[in-house]
Amino acid sequence: MKIMQSWDDGIVSDIRLTEILRRYQAKASFCLTPGLYQESRSWGWMHDDREVWRLGLHELIDVYQGFEISSHSMTHPYLTDLPTDRLDWELQTSRHILEEIFQRPVRGFCYPFHACNDFVKEAVHRAGYRWARGREQPDGLCPYADPLEVHPCCHVLDDDFWGKYERYKSRNGLFFFWGHSYDMKDETMWAGFEAMIERISLDSDAEWVFAGDLFF
Numbered sequence: 784m785k786i787m788q789s790w791d792d793g794i795v796s797d798i799r800l801t802e803i804l805r806r807y808q809a810k811a812s813f814c815l816t817p818g819l820y821q822e823s824r825s826w827g828w829m830h831d832d833r834e835v836w837r838l839g840l841h842e843l844i845d846v847y848q849g850f851e852i853s854s855h856s857m858t859h860p861y862l863t864d865l866p867t868d869r870l871d872w873e874l875q876t877s878r879h880i881l882e883e884i885f886q887r888p889v890r891g892f893c894y895p896f897h898a899c900n901d902f903v904k905e906a907v908h909r910a911g912y913r914w915a916r917g918r919e920q921p922d923g924l925c926p927y928a929d930p931l932e933v934h935p936c937c938h939v940l941d942d943d944f945w946g947k948y949e950r951y952k953s954r955n956g957l958f959f960f961w962g963h964s965y966d967m968k969d970e971t972m973w974a975g976f977e978a979m980i981e982r983i984s985l986d987s988d989a990e991w992v993f994a995g996d997l998f999f
Contacts, residue, residue: 784952785992786983787959789814789916789935791855791893795824795836796964798846803977807984810991811850814893814916815843817880818857835965843884851993853891854878854912862906863898870903874910890914891994904931914998916961930998935961939976952988957997 786809790800793815804811819827823839838846854877856862862870874892881889892907892915899917907915908931917932937947939962951958967973983989 784955784989785957785997786989787957787992787994787997788812788939789853789893789959789961789994791961791963792816792827792835792859792965793820793838793843793855794827794963794965795838796967797838798842799973800964800967801846801850803973803980805849806977807980808991809980809984810993812853812891812994813847813850814853814855814891815877815881816855816857816859816895817877817884819859830965831968833965833968840884847885851891851995852881852885852887852889853893853916853994854881854889855893856895859895861896861898862894862903863900867906870906871910874906874912878910878912890999892916899932907931914994919961933959933994935959938962938966939979940966944979948983957992958989 789812790797791814793813797813820837820840822841825837827835827837829835856873857877858873860873862873865873878889890913892912894903894915894917897918914930914933917934919935919937936951936959937944939960941947948958967976
């Protein structure tokens with residue numbers, strides 16, 4: 784079974800996340816919003832009474848070295864609400880800036896707020912993306928039938944994470960999960976996450992993949 788994971792927003796706690804992933808040689812895609820970064824770290828928002836801070840531009844290359852980079856738009860708007868010119872700017876400019884920062888092609892996209900329709904998908908294709916992450920989907924055999932609406936199987940904190948993992952494993956399919964590193968609220972959750980990554984990495988029937996391994 785192939786295992787794919789995707790993480791959003793480019794925040795400071797991704798530093799700890801990527802350290803864990805590297806420890807177990809776990810591949811991942813990180814979805815970034817270049818229009819929201821400043822040179823130094825900047826405050827982002829509150830989540831469950833905790834501050835979430837964005838990484839600084841100068842940190843991005845080191846933090847995400849060795850991982851796949853995807854666009855999450857320039858400013859994280861509801862893309863379905865935008866006129867064509869603003870939509871194209873959000874999609875095309877974010878890709879170009881990320882390619883300039885990381886000096887490699889950026890071919891993946893993640894719809895902010897999971898907001899997607901045929902008009903937006905056409906713009907994503909026009910902007911040069913090869914795949915895009917959509918909403919979670921119910922249990923199914925082929926979550927990547929449409930490359931521009933690749934549906935994760937579940938969130939990293941799904942109560943039935945291992946049940947879904949085993950169901951997809953029995954079909955030798957793709958198991959795709961997503962999350963935010965700020966979802967890990969305390970040391971117990973971080974320890975549980977590391978144990979999860981270790982368990983997958985030790986599974987002889989599991990293979991970590993980048994989306995690029997499947998869609999390029």
